[in-house]
Every structure is written in structure tokens, then in C-alpha cells.
Amino acid sequence: MFTGIVEELGEVVALRPGAESARITVRGPLVTGDASHGASIAVNGVCLTVVDQQGDTFTADVMLETLRRTSLAGLGPGTEVNLERPVPAAGRLGGHVVQGHVDGTGTVLERVPGDRWEVVRIGLPARLARYVVEKGSIAVDGVSLTVATVEDDGPHGCTFTVSLIPETLARTTLGRRTVGEPVNLEVDVLAKYLERLVGAAAVVHPRTGDPGEAGDPASAGDPVEAGDLAEAGDLAEAGDPVEAGDPVEAGDPVEAADPVELSEESR
Secondary structure (H helix, E strand, C coil), X not given: CECCCCXXXXXXXXXXXXXXXXXXXXXXXXXXXXXXXXXXEEECCEEEEEXXXXXXXXXXXXXXXXXXXXXXXXXXXXXXXXXXXXXXXXCCCCCCCECCCCCEEEEEEEEEECCCCEEEEEECCHHHHCCCCCCCEEEECCEEEEEEEEEEEECCEEEEEEEECHHHHHHCHHHCCCCCCEEEEECCHHHHHHHHHHHHCCEECCCCCCEECCCCCCCCCCCCCCCXXXXXXXXCCCCCCECCCCCCCCCCCCCCCCCECCCHHHC
């Protein structure tokens, strides 16, 4: 796991494409200082596995899915890239939770310079727009940034803006990205999990295993088996019978005309 705080600007030494993959070699004196075979290093926000390390360079394989979903295929010798090692378990999350699993690419649409900062507008695919919220977090080329504004139906379609401070402009590739260039985007993984759990996933009945859509009401006549639990705050409807042996909680009101069945021993 990464946190979106770039440690150094590296340089692509070579990109050797294959039929459906590529092998990339990157120079990064800092991140290779403690790198070994099998280590993970984020390159422009893409988590890559070190397969070879020589001096201040490391080499990694890039599979077809990564080439299709990210901007790595467009890199070449001499290209600067953002580099970050994984955060140790006891380390600080200086940015936000970043997996290094890029969701897609966006496009730099506009750069508006300020006093010592810049506002950058980035276009993104509509399928990712719902995960981007004002004052939320997003990783752009591996850089953890706070979303300043969001626009879903502007002249450029779905866009968002970020404000880049002098440190980000100087120490990452975002200071040099020009209008029209692609950038790697990773949205907040917590938002994706939440959508999956709450809205998109089918609800499975704990006893029967039957799937049902979230929010489907139980049909009249559905049996309630022993062991089925009512949620806190569930109210009994008027006319619901109370059977012998049903527990009554302290504070439960007993309405007039509520039928109570007697056990054989009490007759």
C-alpha cells in the first residue's frame, strides 16, 4: 500500500515492448536503496514488482491490463516518473490509502496559475466520476491530491480540479504536465467498496442463501424461522399475535386486546 507522497523523480532508462507486455527499467537512487527482487515500487501511481535491480536502476514487467489501463505505454527513455515505495506498517499515511491499482486515465484540460500555486482541471471517464467528491482524495500519477471542485456535465464532460502547491509543482511530474497529456487516476478504493456493499451487491438471505436486491421488502406470508433476529428498533404491528414463550423486553408496551396464549401447565 502507498500513500501518494512521491519520494523522488525517477527517469525511464528503457521500455522494451513485447507482444502483449513490456519490460521497463527506471533509474531511482532513493527507491532502489533498499530494493530487492520482488519489492514493490509505484511508477506514476502504478504498483510494479521489481524483477531485477542493478545499482540505482530497477526493472519491472508490465502486463497487458496495465498497458491498456494506464499511460505507461507512452513512456520512453528520459521520461521523468513519480516514484514511491510502499508505506511500512508503522509509517505515516501522509496522503491517503493508495493501492497502486490505476482505474483509468484522465486528461489535463486546463492550467490556471496563481500566486505560487496552480489550479489544474482534469477530465475523467464518466464511469469514474461518481467516486470523485469535493474535498475527497484522488491519486493523479501517484500523487495524493484533494479534489477542489467537481463538474459532471460541463463543456468538457466530467471534470475535477486540484490545487497544486509549490512543493508538488517542483517535486512531481504534475508541475510539467501540459494540456492534452494523459495522467493516471486512482479513485478512493473505500468508495468503491462502499458502493459494492451497499448498492450494487445482491443481498443474500442468511438462512436460505437466496439472493435478493437491496431494499426488496419481504413478501407477505414469508415464514420467520427460529433464530431469525429482529433488528434494534423494529416495531411490532398492531394485531401481531404474541405466542407463549415469546420474550418480552423491559419497556415493551402491551396493548389491550393483545391475545396471549396459555401453556398447558397454566390451564
